[in-house]
Amino acid sequence: xxxxxxxxxxxxxxxxxxxxxxxxxxxxxxxxxxxxxxxxxxxxxxxxxxxxxxxxxxxxxxxxxxxxxxxxxxxxxxxxxxxxxxxxxxxxxxxxxxxxxxxxxxxxxxxxxxxxxxxxxxxxxxxxxxxxxxxxxxxxxxxxxxxxxxxxxxxxxxxxxxxxxxxxxxxxxxxxxxxxxxxxxxxxxxxxxxxxxxxxxxxxxxxxxxxxxxxxxxxxxxxxxxxxxxxxxxxxxxxxxxxxxxxxxxxxxxxxxxxxxxxxxxxxxxxxxxxxxxxxxxxxxxxxxxxxxxxxxxxxxxxxxxxxxxxxxxxxxxxxxxxxxxxxxxxxxxxxxxxxxxxxxxxxxxxxxxxxxxxxxxxxxxxxxxxxxxxxxxxxxxxxxxxxxxxxxxxxxxxxxxxxxxxxxxxxxxxxxxxxxxxxxxxxxxxxxxxxxxxxxxxxxxxxxxxxxxxxxxxxxxxxxxxxxxxxxxxxxxxxxxxxxxxxxxxxxxxxxxxxxxxxxxxxxxxxxxxxxxxxxxxxxxxxxxxxxxxxxxxxxxxxxxxxxxxxxxxxxxxxxxxxxxxxxxxxxxxxxxxxxxxxxxxxxxxxxxxxxxxxxxxxxx
Amino acid sequence: xxxxxxxxxxxxxxxxxxxxxxxxxxxxxxxxxxxxxxxxxxxxxxxxxxxxxxxxxxxxxxxxxxxxxxxxxxxxxxxxxxxxxxxxxxxxxxxxxxxxxxxxxxxxxxxxxxxxxxxxxxxxxxxxxxxxxxxxxxxxxxxxxxxxxxxxxxxxxxxxxxxxxxxxxxxxxxxxxxxxxxxxxxxxxx
Numbered sequence: 001x002x003x004x005x006x007x008x009x010x011x012x013x014x015x016x017x018x019x020x021x022x023x024x025x026x027x028x029x030x031x032x033x034x035x036x037x038x039x040x041x042x043x044x045x046x047x048x049x050x051x052x053x054x055x056x057x058x059x060x061x062x063x064x065x066x067x068x069x070x071x072x073x074x075x076x077x078x079x080x081x082x083x084x085x086x087x088x089x090x091x092x093x094x095x096x097x098x099x100x101x102x103x104x105x106x107x108x109x110x111x112x113x114x115x116x117x118x119x120x121x122x123x124x125x126x127x128x129x130x131x132x133x134x135x136x137x138x139x140x141x142x143x144x145x146x147x148x149x150x151x152x153x154x155x156x157x158x159x160x161x162x163x164x165x166x167x168x169x170x171x172x173x174x175x176x177x178x179x180x181x182x183x184x185x186x187x188x189x190x191x192x193x194x195x196x197x198x199x200x201x202x203x204x205x206x207x208x209x210x211x212x213x214x215x216x217x218x219x220x221x222x223x224x225x226x227x228x229x230x231x232x233x234x235x236x237x238x239x240x241x242x243x244x245x246x247x248x249x250x251x252x253x254x255x256x257x258x259x260x261x262x263x264x265x266x267x268x269x270x271x272x273x274x275x276x277x278x279x280x281x282x283x284x285x286x287x288x289x290x291x292x293x294x295x296x297x298x299x300x301x302x303x304x305x306x307x308x309x310x311x312x313x314x315x316x317x318x319x320x321x322x323x324x325x326x327x328x329x330x331x332x333x334x335x336x337x338x339x340x341x342x343x344x345x346x347x348x349x350x351x352x353x354x355x356x357x358x359x360x361x362x363x364x365x366x367x368x369x370x371x372x373x374x375x376x377x378x379x380x381x382x383x384x385x386x387x388x389x390x391x392x393x394x395x396x397x398x399x400x401x402x403x404x405x406x407x408x409x410x411x412x413x414x415x416x417x418x419x420x421x422x423x424x425x426x427x428x429x430x431x432x433x434x435x436x437x438x439x440x441x442x443x444x445x446x447x448x449x450x451x452x453x454x455x456x457x458x459x460x461x462x463x464x465x466x467x468x469x470x471x472x473x474x475x476x477x478x479x480x481x482x483x484x485x486x487x488x489x490x491x492x493x494x495x496x497x498x499x500x501x502x503x504x505x506x507x508x509x510x511x512x513x514x515x516x517x518x519x520x521x522x523x524x525x526x527x528x529x530x531x532x533x534x535x536x537x538x539x540x541x542x543x544x545x546x547x548x549x550x551x552x553x554x555x556x557x558x559x560x561x562x563x564x565x566x567x568x569x570x571x572x573x574x575x576x577x578x579x580x581x582x583x584x585x586x587x588x589x590x591x592x593x594x595x596x597x598x599x600x601x602x603x604x605x606x
Numbered sequence: 607x608x609x610x611x612x613x614x615x616x617x618x619x620x621x622x623x624x625x626x627x628x629x630x631x632x633x634x635x636x637x638x639x640x641x642x643x644x645x646x647x648x649x650x651x652x653x654x655x656x657x658x659x660x661x662x663x664x665x666x667x668x669x670x671x672x673x674x675x676x677x678x679x680x681x682x683x684x685x686x687x688x689x690x691x692x693x694x695x696x697x698x699x700x701x702x703x704x705x706x707x708x709x710x711x712x713x714x715x716x717x718x719x720x721x722x723x724x725x726x727x728x729x730x731x732x733x734x735x736x737x738x739x740x741x742x743x744x745x746x747x748x749x750x751x752x753x754x755x756x757x758x759x760x761x762x763x764x765x766x767x768x769x770x771x772x773x774x775x776x777x778x779x780x781x782x783x784x785x786x787x788x789x790x791x792x793x794x795x796x
Binding site for chain 1: 616617618626629630633638639640641642643645650651652653663664665666667668669670671672673683686687689690706707708709710711712716717718721722725729748749
């Protein structure tokens with residue numbers, strides 16, 4: 001063993017390696033991404049790792065590996081689980097041979113997600129057992145435990161960190177590579193009575209799954225993962241308790257350190273719920289406050305336990321208005337809630353009245369080619385009846401002022417369906433769907449096929465910056481690199497579109513503003529489905545040494561550059577535009593729109 | 607002794623590396639460290655923070671309001687934003703240089719860093735304002751604000767670590783060709 005300072009996601013990756021994982025796959029998504037990246041960095045030569053094209057494919061790969069007796073880990077964020085839910089729901093009925101751990105990172109807040117869905121609730125729905133770590137250290141232990149459980153009970157097992165667990169850092173003790181478990185896959189053994197799902201098999205296995213989960217309720221009641229602190233509190237005369245799990249446990253324990261004697265139930269296995277342990281916890285308590293994020297999951301389970309066992313304990317939490325229904329908990333929110341629950345006074349800090357603070361919504365980077373793409377479409381379609389359907393990625397930030405170029409955003413790939421549908425209803429509306437290159441491969445292809453075959457009319461804009469930018473630059477089929485370090489033939493977006501039957505496919509550099517505008521103008525009015533690929537690399541990956549400079553003598557102070565494109569490297573000082581050399585990437589978009597020709601430098605885009 | 611430290615600024619200013627250097631230095635002294643920081647969409651020009659806690663008996667990497675011994679403000683407005691986390695007698699080290707958000711550039715009023723600094727001076731007794739423009743010019747790189755502020759903190763004794771500990775951390779975490787520059791930045795406020 002040795003100590004390392006690790007991010008929660010890194011600890012999970014090292015835990016998987018220590019458990020002898022054979023195959024790791026997934027699709028990037030904050031806050032889950034670093035798990036697979038760390039595996040790729042620190043893996044032994046015989047471990048297979050890939051970023052799959054989407055979560056559904058990743059889940060199927062992991063399932064296949066587990067059929068063959070391999071230990072497999074599949075990683076995604078909570079939204080990704082929606083994509084992977086079809087294979088997972090069925091996998092639970094089929095079962096596994098090798099350990100299969102499904103890592104799903106939830107995002108209370110939400111900080112970088114569309115929903116505040118709770119994978120604990122998904123676990124109950126899918127019948128898949130779930131472990132819920134409260135720290136990086138626990139996550140390291142739990143992923144190893146998860147592989148053992150998965151193999152012992154022949155079921156996929158969820159490990160569900162939340163953002164603060166995944167992205168928190170701690171100095172923790174981890175195994176040396178020589179101490180890692182060596183797990184060898186037996187190989188796939190043909191047995192159609194086991195691996196081919198049919199109604200009769202599902203019927204039989206459903207019964208077994210329910211029996212197993214009943215058994216796990218008892219097993220988890222005795223597990224060290226779940227506990228009552230302090231265990232001996234029946235003697236101490238305590239009448240109040242707190243039930244918690246996940247990262248909220250750390251908030252509760254900090255509050256408890258300040259606010260004294262409280263009986264705490266820590267639930268690390270929300271599904272199957274440790275029912276007998278909960279009964280032990282509840283007996284003798286008058287009131288219990290449930291401190292958790294996302295769904296009132298523990299709260300509902302305790303209400304159920306009270307009903308089932310005829311207990312009189314009052315269960316308080318989100319459902320009773322004692323805890324917020326949405327958003328993240330914090331040290332302060334939990335401290336206040338616990339103080340109110342204990343009828344303790346809350347010290348109030350002196351009120352400060354600071355000057356108005358600047359608002360800092362996230363923005364597209366200086367020099368980001370997406371800015372140029374959005375601006376070109378905006379200029380080309382000025383005055384026309386349009387809709388701009390956005391998608392998930394950095395380019396969602398195209399909604400910010402002054403670009404204001406995202407009218408809808410739902411989930412990955414959804415912009416294509418929405419754009420097609422709106423044109424069916426309003427023939428005079430020019431409909432656009434914007435999709436990134438990674439999202440194109442992940443979830444846009446069925447939408448394109450649908451549009452071509454069903455005679456839709458819209459313009460597909462592929463924003464191709466040759467990477468998965470938002471999550472930190474992961475490779476995808478258009479990049480020509482794999483996580484195994486191979487350089488491979490790229491899948492051509494142009495060829496894919498042409499193969500599907502899109503007859504007009506234009507590729508243009510968005511930073512050549514005049515040409516980009518001209519291309520949009522002539523393409524948008526063609527009938528049927530047409531595509532424009534705006535291709536220019538992500539500036540965070542390919543940093544230019546060039547910088548734009550404003551000639552103050554030529555600048556007429558019209559602010560057009562600032563008003564039109566909202567570049568963070570541009571500001572206005574003493575009546576003139578100025579560029580910030582620390583941010584500018586020399587993309588030259590500002591120079592191309594300056595009416596006075598006052599901006600120079602940068603890369604030529606002709 | 608336990609220490610709660612907050613580093614705050616704007617995405618891209620190097621708060622994460624600064625936090626990592628403190629953690630590495632503390633670990634080399636066998637002090638347990640917990641930390642948490644902003645990752646993801648907010649990194650694109652948004653407000654970012656790192657919470658860093660050193661010492662024994664800690665559960666959460668997050669710091670509560672009124673609990674920070676030290677705030678390192680990489681940007682005046684962001685330092686004001688996180689001021690409620692500072693202990694009543696806590697220490698703050700802040701860069702005087704603002705980072706203008708696009709929203710301020712678009713509006714007529716903009717935002718004035720001097721007002722932020724004046725406000726901090728009115729309510730933080732242990733405040734150090736670092737003239738970042740001058741410091742960066744004298745050190746000779748626009749990219750080392752994080753090391754300059756870290757240096758100010760370690761030389762004031764606020765970290766409970768020695769400058770040498772941080773230099774060792776620089777040697778561990780940063781490529782060799784940048785060592786001299788980073789040491790100069792660390793010692794700028796000595």
